Amino acid sequence: MYNPGLAAALANTTEYGNRLFVYEVVGLSQNTKNDNLDYPIRNSGSVFITVPYQRMNQEMRRINAMGGRIVSIKPLNADTPLKVTPTRQSQAEVSQPPVSKTQEVKTKSMTETKVQVPVNIYRPNNPYIGKCVENYPLVAEGGSGIVQHLTFDISGGDLQYVEGQSIGIIPPGTDENGKPYKVRLYSIASTRHGDMKDNKTVSLCVRQLEYEHPETKQTVYGVCSTHLCFLKPGDDVAISGPVGKEMLLPDDEDATIIMLATGTGIAPFRAFLWRMFKEQHEDYKFKGLAWLIFGVPFTANILYKDHLEQMVADYPENFRLTNAISREEKNKDGGRMYIQHRVAEHAEELWGMLQNPKTHLYMCGLKGMESGIEEGLSPFAKEQGVEWSDFVKTLKKEHRWHVEVY
Numbered sequence: 025m026y027n028p029g030l031a032a033a034l035a036n037t038t039e040y041g042n043r044l045f046v047y048e049v050v051g052l053s054q055n056t057k058n059d060n061l062d063y064p065i066r067n068s069g070s071v072f073i074t075v076p077y078q079r080m081n082q083e084m085r086r087i088n089a090m091g092g093r094i095v096s097i098k099p100l101n102a103d104t105p106l107k108v109t110p111t112r113q114s115q116a117e118v119s120q121p122p123v124s125k126t127q128e129v130k131t132k133s134m135t136e137t138k139v140q141v142p143v144n145i146y147r148p149n150n151p152y153i154g155k156c157v158e159n160y161p162l163v164a165e166g167g168s169g170i171v172q173h174l175t176f177d178i179s180g181g182d183l184q185y186v187e188g189q190s191i192g193i194i195p196p197g198t199d200e201n202g203k204p205y206k207v208r209l210y211s212i213a214s215t216r217h218g219d220m221k222d223n224k225t226v227s228l229c230v231r232q233l234e235y236e237h238p239e240t241k242q243t244v245y246g247v248c249s250t251h252l253c254f255l256k257p258g259d260d261v262a263i264s265g266p267v268g269k270e271m272l273l274p275d276d277e278d279a280t281i282i283m284l285a286t287g288t289g290i291a292p293f294r295a296f297l298w299r300m301f302k303e304q305h306e307d308y309k310f311k312g313l314a315w316l317i318f319g320v321p322f323t324a325n326i327l328y329k330d331h332l333e334q335m336v337a338d339y340p341e342n343f344r345l346t347n348a349i350s351r352e353e354k355n356k357d358g359g360r361m362y363i364q365h366r367v368a369e370h371a372e373e374l375w376g377m378l379q380n381p382k383t384h385l386y387m388c389g390l391k392g393m394e395s396g397i398e399e400g401l402s403p404f405a406k407e408q409g410v411e412w413s414d415f416v417k418t419l420k421k422e423h424r425w426h427v428e429v430y
């Protein structure tokens with residue numbers, strides 16, 4: 025259900041902040057779970073729920089959790105319902121949303137946040153030498169490849185970082201030309217406080233690169249990833265950075281955070297989720313919805329599986345986990361289940377969420393993911409009369425589209 029009028033209306037919280045909206049919801053049935061609802065379910069199957077702007081996200085989650093589907097949203101007492109069939113004019117609205125005061129404020133506050141983000145404290149030519157304190161495997165028995173969780177002590181320097189940033193690692197030794205190896209980037213997998221919560225460590229999630237040389241057919245192992253995956257506690261590691269401002273988590277505690285990850289692309293999202301649910305912070309109490317759609321080849325490759333499942337159990341209202349296990353699950357056409365198939369399965373819901381200016385979409389992992397997501401969502405956008413590329417442009421402009429692929 026694409027709704028440009030709603031997108032514009034919601035963006036303008038100055039005008040709409042105190043207003044009420046009516047959700048028309050289908051798919052809810054009267055049962056013990058729903059008995060405590062404060063609205064009647066009609067014989068027609070539709071339920072009309074009046075929601076203040078500030079509670080829209082929360083109510084959306086409640087409805088989702090109960091298996092309901094929102095089919096329209098309209099402002100209470102508005103002359104024009106927001107359930108519109110988009111026209112060419114509404115497409116134009118998507119690509120050029122009206123700039124409201126709130127949007128100006130929002131953009132400014134994000135810029136301010138960005139200014140405070142530390143970058144390049146250590147340069148690759150003069151790195152910080154940290155020590156490995158922990159290195160353990162993340163792939164369970166029967167999974168493919170080697171993926172390690174690594175933690176480095178950074179207490180002796182000035183390295184600081186925030187969730188969503190990366191650090192550089194400079195492998196020891198020289199390349200075939202006798203020159204020092206170049207820096208490789210890795211997404212930070214810990215919160216700004218580190219896994220020990222003492223602000224003295226940084227963690228990574230690293231896969232050992234392994235491939236068959238196209239000509240010699242010999243197995244080749246990546247230089248830096250192999251160095252990292254086989255580090256022992258006490259070993260030195262040369263660190264630069266931090267870098268990156270594209271994958272930062274918004275300050276908004278009520279945001280909807282959609283995370284699409286493949287393999288080690290989970291790293292920045294581990295940092296997000298740990299900040300949201302595992303660690304307690306005075307300055308950040310997440311009350312929104314986080315939805316991780318995670319693509320892996322085998323169940324044994326679901327990195328941090330126990331933690332993720334525990335978070336779902338502990339925070340069912342705030343955290344949702346959807347796996348796409350390519351070698352074990354089939355998509356609707358009988359082929360392998362990739363992340364884009366899960367996106368397509370949930371296209372309507374994801375699309376609805378993305379109409380809300382509080383929603384951010386993140387993707388991290390394999391190159392090519394972006395086109396996969398387009399494959400999953402653009403047919404749905406088209407049905408609503410919206411060009412996918414225009415929609416992405418709008419999300420980028422609003423700093424709600426975050427991509428890190430490698």
Ligand SMILES: Cc1cc2nc3c(=O)[nH]c(=O)nc-3n(C[C@H](O)[C@H](O)[C@H](O)COP(=O)(O)OP(=O)(O)OC[C@H]3O[C@@H](n4cnc5c(N)ncnc54)[C@H](O)[C@@H]3O)c2cc1C
Binds near residue numbers: 210
């Ligand atoms: C922003 C960012 C974040 C990243 N985050 C992570 C992360 O969190 N975890 C992680 O594990 N990695 C991450 N990476 C990837 C990481 O930086 C390295 O690229 C990766 O570890 C490989 O480095 P290496 O030194 O082991 O490989 P190298 O020794 O540098 O070998 C890589 C080279 O091998 C060749 N090659 C690779 N695959 C094939 C193939 N199939 N066929 C033929 N040739 C091939 C290519 O020439 C490639 O450039 C990230 C990259 C970026 C840019």
